[in-house]
Amino acid sequence: MANNYYDSSDLKKFGEITEWSEELGKKFFEYYGKVFEEGALSAREKSLIALAVSHVVHCPYCIDAYTKDGLQRGITKEEMMEAVHVGAAIQSGATLVHGVQMMNKHKKLSM
């Protein structure tokens, strides 16, 4: 067994999760596939959203997958980096907006 938590070759085995729970696994992959089809949003736009979210949820498998997916779709590196910044801005904003809670508490406890 690998002596580390993440192994890039595990991404190829993702489909194997179905072997231990067939119905749920199949439903998940069906749903997943459907989500990324062309819809009200283009598959290209969805790929960029997925890339941004991959960074926010710190998923190395997803980052590999959606960097490659973006390249396949002809998405430029500038577009990809801007998408990552969108994710980063929301994540840092989510941290900072809690500063208001800190301020509220500080004010309540202070004379």
Added chain:
Amino acid sequence: MATKSLLARKNKLSEPKEQLRFLSNGIFADGKLPSFTEKLKVSQQFPLNPNSIEILQINVGYMCNQVCAHCHVDAGPDRKEIMTRETMLQCLDVIKNTKAHTLDLTGGAPEMNPNFRWFVEEASKIGVNDFIVRSNLTILRSNPKYYDLPEFFKKHNIHVVSSMPHYTQDMTDRQRGSGVFKLSIKALEELNAVGYGKEGSGLQLDLVYNPTGAFLPADQKALENDFKKALKRDFNIEFNNLFVITNLPISRFLEYLIASDNYEDYMYALVEAFNPAAVANVMCKNTISVSWDGYLYDCDFNQMLDLKVASKVQHISAYNEKVLQNRAIITSQHCYGCTAGAGSSCQGSLPNPSEGGAT
């Protein structure tokens, strides 16, 4: 980026046997991945036999003004293999009698063959339904002696198919060399100026997209829309279709895959994307590829791997469509490139594809 061919660099991958050995060893020898033959057998499509010949693809020489990083021909300015007028005359005899509806000239840069114009004129006189010239675009602007080629193409109603890996300079130049994008745009402007790619002109200008790295191409239609939008917006350039072609793991692209440590992942991706439905329409089913020295191959890729047709007839001088029909197509692991996802051919994605692979 290398500025010389593998051959000029005396790289061992310039030898077809070395490439074929590499493609049969490693992950394909230790059972991690099935060979292409095994995969065909599982889907009951072995051996692969041709349908009737529809496309005659003639490679008029490996000389090129560019040294693209992914080139399966290992073309470049240092390649001296050029089709002679004598071999061209043999080709013209075949063109007169063939049932093929498409004549497809490729290289190298076919325009660099000194007999290129004469050959186009003679073939044009015979009357070809769809007469393709694969132009790398930059050649049209590389020397004043080529500046009139758009007019020449127009005169002979040539269907121009040109390489354009991306609508941005960065990605194009990384694959095809510094300065290629700007020169290609200039050439496209010249082609547009004589009517190519313009609605109603009847002059067909198609672009070919090869991925600019170790990844497979996405959906042809979506990429075509992005190319059309961007080229129109940024340069007011128009074209007809975008052909999406998967890079096959041979020659300089194989060298790149190995050097960048992407070879195994790329082969896994190709095998995983194997689409049995694409096999029925791969280009070797309806194409004969002719080399600069007149030998016959199942496709341009097999030509570069020196895998001549498995037939009594192996040279254009003895060309016989009936005899050629009764052959088995020679395959190896590089063929996974044409059967991945929606399939791939010199005419882009294959018709009637089943759905492509999900991430």
